Amino acid sequence: MSDSLLSYRPFVQLLAARVLAGAATQMTMVAAAWQMYQLTGSALDLGLVGLLQFLPVLVFTLPAGHVADRYHRARVIAAAQSLLLAAAAVLLAASAGGALSRELLFGVSVLLGTARTFQAPAQQSMVPSLVPPSLLARAMAMSSGGNQVAVIGGPALAGLLFLGSGTAVYALAALMLLGAMVAVLRLQDRRVVSTDPPTLHAMLAGVRFVWQRKTLLGAVSLDLMAVLFGGATALLPIFAQDVLHVGPAGLGALRSAPAVGALLVSLALARFPIRVRVGRWLLLSVAAYGVCMLVFGLSTTFWLSLLALALSGGFDMVSVVVRQTLVQMDTPDAMRGRVGAVNSMFIGASNQLGEFESGVTAALLGAVGSVVLGGVATLAIVAAWSRLFPGLAQRQRFEEGG
Missing domain, CATH: 1.20.1250.20 (MFS general substrate transporter like domains)
Structure with a gap:
């Protein structure tokens, strides 16, 4: 069997989806923060945007892990990406229609944080089922590298595309998220599915x-x-x-x-x-x-x-x-x-x-x-x-x- 990760097509699909969705999320977050500062001129509001994106981590992390173990992980990832797509679509419509507000941006921040909370454990835990154990260290390195590509490229691309209203940023982010969802939904989940009931004991x-x-x-x-x-x-x-x-x-x-x-x-x-x-x-x-x-x-x-x-x-x-x-x-x-x-x-x-x-x-x-x-x-x-x-x-x- 080839020792090249590129020969494992499902892993490549997951990696491509991670880069596309990660870059789109970074673009959306950068544009939303810029628009918030343009609207309010408040550093406190910028801090609240970050806090509201973090709050779902505290609330949903344990349920998100249970969901990733109990259900088809590729579908869980796609569902989370659909929330990210909804956030980009809302911001696109509000930017195009001149309906942006401080409250709307706060609400979208919670949506972004919720989607990322459910996406992360399903995405990380799916990698070992797509490559053999001997290639897992390489796969984790490549996955982390893909995340860095998104972290570097997403904000840079948002800065180049931002034309006053931010519609170009959100439109491209939505298209990238659609591509990521298509790639993820084509993956099969070959693994042992948890049968633990959705109780607090199981989540812990x-x-x-x-x-x-x-x-x-x-x-x-x-x-x-x-x-x-x-x-x-x-x-x-x-x-x-x-x-x-x-x-x-x-x-x-x-x-x-x-x-x-x-x-x-x-x-x-x-x-x-x-x-x-x-x-x-x-x-x-x-x-x-x-x-x-x-x-x-x-x-x-x-x-x-x-x-x-x-x-x-x-x-x-x-x-x-x-x-x-x-x-x-x-x-x-x-x-x-x-x-x-x-x-x-x-x-x-x-x-x-x-x-x-x-x-x-x-x-x-x-x-x-x-x-x-x-x-x-x-x-x-x-x-x-x-x-x-x-x-x-x-x-x-x-x-x-x-």
């Missing part, structure tokens, strides 16, 4: 599973703590204006740098996957991420700051691929949706709470002090986790979990 099975397996608990909590304390995204406008003095153009480059680094590393991992000492790779990549944050926080040179952020994105991608592959390999197929939902909730919480933590510490210590403290905290967390979770540190191969 993913939480219990992760808690009882210390290697998985260490892997997902390491990401939570590292991003919670080590992130700097929320403070980039301050660095662009007050530290590096590069203005809006420099801010755009700083925002893009981690994604560019992550994309390049994901392509490398798809070609040369990590096979041995996977636990050590995870811990070292998070430690290297912390060092990059230290360099960025102390840098007063634009090119060095840009390089530090690009490298941080690359090291973060190593940890993402290792963590996601561990989660998929160690989890029975009938529970991958619920365990994936727990993983998604950890990621979402770390990103949102991390931005809040950065703001609070920056208010107390300044932006530079906040990032430097975060880098030091990340290194301390890696040292602590290597002792708290020795099974994770000593994990040699992905296949050890069965």
Whole structure:
């Protein structure tokens, strides 16, 4: 059998659908945020848009994981994409008809967050059923790379297409989502379907599973703590204006740098996957991420700051691929949706709470002090986790979990 992922057509279809839907979602989110600021001129309203997109994660994550395990995952993904399509269609009609309002944009933000909450666990847990275990690490790397393509390309495409009303952005996003739905609905779901009833006990099975397996608990909590304390995204406008003095153009480059680094590393991992000492790779990549944050926080040179952020994105991608592959390999197929939902909730919480933590510490210590403290905290967390979770540190191969 060929060892090329491209020979597995269902995986390629899922990857194409992920890139199309991801880019369309990014386009919609960027355009909606721009229109909100044009309508209200309020930074608080921009913050509320992000909060309303995150609230469904808190409410629906556990049910979303159960749905992914109990029903045809391709259809669950398509249903979530249909919600994204509805959001784009509503914004298209409102933009074309001059009916945009603050309340409408808030409502669409909740719809976007709900769709993404149900899409993520079904999408992640479907990959292992489309490729053999020997190619799973490569598949996870390629899937993560596809996500980075969407994160980079979606906002850039929205910026090029945005012509006053935003109708061109929403129209193209809707077409891309239609294409993604067609690709997903052609997939077959060959797996063991969970027969657990839709009870709270069944929904919490993913939480219990992760808690009882210390290697998985260490892997997902390491990401939570590292991003919670080590992130700097929320403070980039301050660095662009007050530290590096590069203005809006420099801010755009700083925002893009981690994604560019992550994309390049994901392509490398798809070609040369990590096979041995996977636990050590995870811990070292998070430690290297912390060092990059230290360099960025102390840098007063634009090119060095840009390089530090690009490298941080690359090291973060190593940890993402290792963590996601561990989660998929160690989890029975009938529970991958619920365990994936727990993983998604950890990621979402770390990103949102991390931005809040950065703001609070920056208010107390300044932006530079906040990032430097975060880098030091990340290194301390890696040292602590290597002792708290020795099974994770000593994990040699992905296949050890069965």
